[in-house]
Amino acid sequence: xxxxxxxxxxxxxxxxxxxxxxxxxxxxxxxxxxxxxxxxxxxxxxxxxxxxxxxxxxxxxxxxxxxxxxxxxxxxxxxxxxxxxxxxxxxxxxxxxxxxxxxxxxxxxxxxxxxxxxxxxxxxxxxxxxxxxxxxxxxxxxxxxxxxxxxxxxxxxxxxxxxxxxxxxxxxxxxxxxxxxxxxxxxxxxxxxxxxxxxxxxxxxxxxxxxxxxxxxxxxxxxxxxxxxxxxxxxxxxxxxxxxxxxxxxxxxxxxxxxxxxxxxxxxxxxxxxxxxxxxxxxxxxxxxxxxxxxxxxxxxxxxxxxxxxxxxxxxxxxxxxxxxxxxxxxxxxxxxxxxxxxxxxxxxxxxxxxxxxxxxxxxxxxxxxxxxxxxxxxxxxxxxxxxxxxxxxxxxxxxxxxxx
Ligand code: TRP
Ligand code: SF4
Numbered sequence: 103x104x105x106x107x108x109x110x111x112x113x114x115x116x117x118x119x120x121x122x123x124x125x126x127x128x129x130x131x132x133x134x135x136x137x138x139x140x141x142x143x144x145x146x147x148x149x150x151x152x153x154x155x156x157x158x159x160x161x162x163x164x165x166x167x168x169x170x171x172x173x174x175x176x177x178x179x180x181x182x183x184x185x186x187x188x189x190x191x192x193x194x195x196x197x198x199x200x201x202x203x204x205x206x207x208x209x210x211x212x213x214x215x216x217x218x219x220x221x222x223x224x225x226x227x228x229x230x231x232x233x234x235x236x237x238x239x240x241x242x243x244x245x246x247x248x249x250x251x252x253x254x255x256x257x258x259x260x261x262x263x264x265x266x267x268x269x270x271x272x273x274x275x276x277x278x279x280x281x282x283x284x285x286x287x288x289x290x291x292x293x294x295x296x297x298x299x300x301x302x303x304x305x306x307x308x309x310x311x312x313x314x315x316x317x318x319x320x321x322x323x324x325x326x327x328x329x330x331x332x333x334x335x336x337x338x339x340x341x342x343x344x345x346x347x348x349x350x351x352x353x354x355x356x357x358x359x360x361x362x363x364x365x366x367x368x369x370x371x372x373x374x375x376x377x378x379x380x381x382x383x384x385x386x387x388x389x390x391x392x393x394x395x396x397x398x399x400x401x402x403x404x405x406x407x408x409x410x411x412x413x414x415x416x417x418x419x420x421x422x423x424x425x426x427x428x429x430x431x432x433x434x435x436x437x438x439x440x441x442x443x444x445x446x447x448x449x450x451x452x453x454x455x456x457x458x459x460x461x462x463x464x465x466x467x468x469x470x471x472x473x474x475x476x477x478x479x480x481x482x483x484x485x486x487x488x489x490x491x492x493x494x495x496x497x498x499x500x501x502x503x504x505x506x507x
Pocket of ligand 1: 113114115116117148151240241244245253254255259
């Protein structure tokens with residue numbers, strides 16, 4: 103049993119969309135690559151989530167999943183540092199989803215803003231399904247199954263993490279009160295030893311009477327630092343400070359990913375639906391051709407016309423890829439007609455191609471060795487299963503289902 107909250111565990115999922123592009127890299131993957139060195143990271147392909155909206159065409163599911171994982175690896179997500187897996191390889195997500203569904207009020211799901219938004223946006227699809235309503239609850243199960251403390255998501259997903267917190271709170275409230283909880287807490291207090299137990303009782307009292315947040319934090323740290331008590335007792339002591347029962351499912355926190363500023367080839371945000379993307383493993387010649395074809399300041403018709411970078415999508419790429427000196431070169435050269443547009447595009451082409459070199463190479467290695475890719479995912483699932491099994495054992499126990507096996 104190990105349900106002490108893990109602030110050091112990070113979990114995030116991505117629906118399988120096939121090949122990723124530079125927008126994904128600058129928006130999400132670069133962040134994952136940093137996080138994997140700082141936290142115990144779990145990254146997974148949310149293929150069941152894809153089915154909630156695309157159940158009518160599963161034909162591309164496998165290819166999209168594999169292409170996307172190759173792109174994760176190409177971008178530098180390291181299977182030795184992070185645990186990578188596919189959601190559908192982990193039926194544990196489905197079991198926890200089912201169990202949570204028993205106690206989740208319908209109204210909570212109907213009120214999640216993405217529910218109506220997505221139905222509006224994807225009008226051509228029939229999303230009046232049970233599965234689609236349950237989308238955020240499946241996501242809650244994804245998160246709670248690993249007792250993740252931090253969930254990197256975009257702003258559009260924050261309401262799902264919020265729902266996850268409510269579901270966890272409700273679950274702990276309903277099932278965290280094992281019979282004899284108070285006595286078990288008192289016994290655990292004694293086990294801390296005289297000095298620590300006195301400090302614990304004082305801090306708990308101070309927090310409960312005045313809501314003193316510092317007292318709460320100090321008390322939690324005190325409990326976590328105890329060497330001689332079991333994890334189960336730690337959970338009871340932690341739960342007792344806040345006046346709840348045992349924390350079986352700790353509440354996660356959203357780790358807001360800053361909105362991607364990556365501009366596409368037309369100056370709009372880079373997105374597959376706008377057809378303005380550069381793929382992570384795009385060939386050098388294609389990068390070259392795509393940038394050459396990019397529109398520039400429409401008023402700059404002849405080479406001798408002065409231009410205005412403010413209305414030019416190429417300038418936006420300079421803002422991502424160029425240092426101050428080169429930005430100044432663009433500003434002055436453009437406004438004075440001192441440089442031509444192709445000349446201006448050249449350093450952008452070079453910068454993007456340089457960024458893609460290691461990605462193409464790593465991507466190729468995995469593409470040429472599908473077995474290696476499968477074993478990365480199999481090992482990831484195996485590691486994930488260990489954590490998941492612990493949580494599910496506690497959840498089954500809490501729900502009176504421990505006789506199951
Ligand atoms: N719903 C998320 C998205 O569309 C993907 C996702 C599924 C997820 N499960 C998750 C993200 C758990 C974070 C945590 O982007
Ligand atoms: Fe755009 Fe550069 Fe041409 Fe100016 S010189 S219009 S910034 S491409």
